[in-house]
Amino acid sequence: MNGSRRRFLAATGTAVAGGCSAPESDPVSPTDHERTETTIGFAGDTMLGRDLNGHYGRDDVDPASVWGDLQPRLESLDGVCCNLECCLSRRGDPFPGRTFHFRGDPGWAVPALDAGNVRFASLANNHAMDYGAVALTDTIDALEAAGIDVAGAGESPAAAREPATFSVGAVDVAVVSFADRYVGYSATDDRPGIAHIKPDPADPDTQRIVGEAIERAQANDPDLLVASVHWGPNWVERPSKLLVDFGHWLVDRGVDLVHGHSAHVVQAIERYDDGVVLHDTGNFVDDFGIKGDLGNDRSFLFEVTLEGGRLEEIRLVPIAIDDGVSRASEDEAAWLRETMRARSAPFETTYERDGDGLVVSL
Structure with missing residues (x-):
């Protein structure tokens, strides 16, 4: 388990034991912690x-x-x-x-x-x-x-x-x-x-x-x-x-x-x-x-x-x-959106339109 996953589990009040996730006896609400975005x-x-x-x-x-x-x-x-x-x-x-x-x-x-x-x-x-x-x-x-x-x-x-x-x-x-x-x-x-x-x-x-x-x-x-x-x-x-x-x-x-x-x-x-x-x-x-x-x-x-050390999304500008x-111009951006969707099709990656670009939720 990498550092990101450990921090995410800690922030959501989850303990890991024997390879499985189990609630802690006194879970901490995520609202009790400052959530940071980078x-x-x-x-x-x-x-x-x-x-x-x-x-x-x-x-x-x-x-x-x-x-x-x-x-x-x-x-x-x-x-x-x-x-x-x-x-x-x-x-x-x-x-x-x-x-x-x-x-x-x-x-x-x-x-x-x-x-x-x-x-x-x-x-x-x-x-x-x-x-x-x-x-x-x-x-x-x-x-x-x-x-x-x-x-x-x-x-x-x-x-x-x-x-x-x-x-x-x-x-x-x-x-x-x-x-x-x-x-x-x-x-x-x-x-x-x-x-x-x-x-x-x-x-x-x-x-x-x-x-x-x-x-x-x-x-x-x-x-x-x-x-x-x-x-x-x-x-x-x-x-x-x-x-x-x-x-x-x-x-x-x-x-x-x-x-x-x-x-x-x-x-x-x-x-x-x-x-x-x-x-x-x-x-x-x-x-x-x-x-x-x-x-x-x-x-x-x-x-x-x-967000909180966990991958959340990728925005393509x-x-x-x-x-x-x-x-990019309007035409260039349209070409890029279409091209990225086509080149990603073999991996079944789903993109949402985001202004002139795309976004992938993780």
Whole structure:
């Protein structure tokens, strides 16, 4: 039983004995306790390099303007978690053998993340070391100096696999972060890098590495245990059976929320047992352009609300990406609602209309 479930049972006056629930002799009414609500935004791939540097890195441009009219929404949340799909550094050389290299100038990118209310950034992905080890360590240093927690990369394999622990609103959060690509960026005993794994629940190394990281996270007794995972190929609308099985395996081991990213398009939300899998949260900000009719320039901000430490609902706020972020137009939002419903149909996830977006009750 995770920390969230224990706190929920305690708040509702329920004791657990012998694996069954039984009323306490003197139950306490929930109204006797202050009920607290926390909402955390989960966002997809966040790339603050290349062409974005040329605009938002200028002295006459406010870094916060990258968020457009979405910024008030971001500020209204208790915090935001994202996958940082680039390094933040002015140093390093392009990593050999790679087609794309993403690097943002920390002089504007870090203030932009702060203005977007980002509290955590996953660094386990296939672009964190695009400019070598020095740029990766610069990224970690710059984010931590700004009070933004990180996981998924570090000076050694042990450091890269170390959970991030922090508080958002009334919720204690722990995040483990892993990527299934790029193996060439893996942390080694001699070089910083990312936490790389095979997203296969039958793989012994994965069982050991990820299992041990989850156990370390659970030792902090978090209200919310998140696995932020960069998994699967780009430009794919639905997760493979292997990734679905791996998401279930993570929940079976105590993860409350799987924060998936990598495909660059939004995929399904799945409720599984006591957990939730965001199979892919799509893009958040980038200069990738439009890839066919996949809608990679349209996405959601996934707002996860907890009440008394318990997952209550997920609100999907439609966004549009065009070298910056904005609230989606009426037509874009309609496309996103229809698309998310279709991509979630295999998991029988039910959405209710919520303004221009959607909401899932948990």
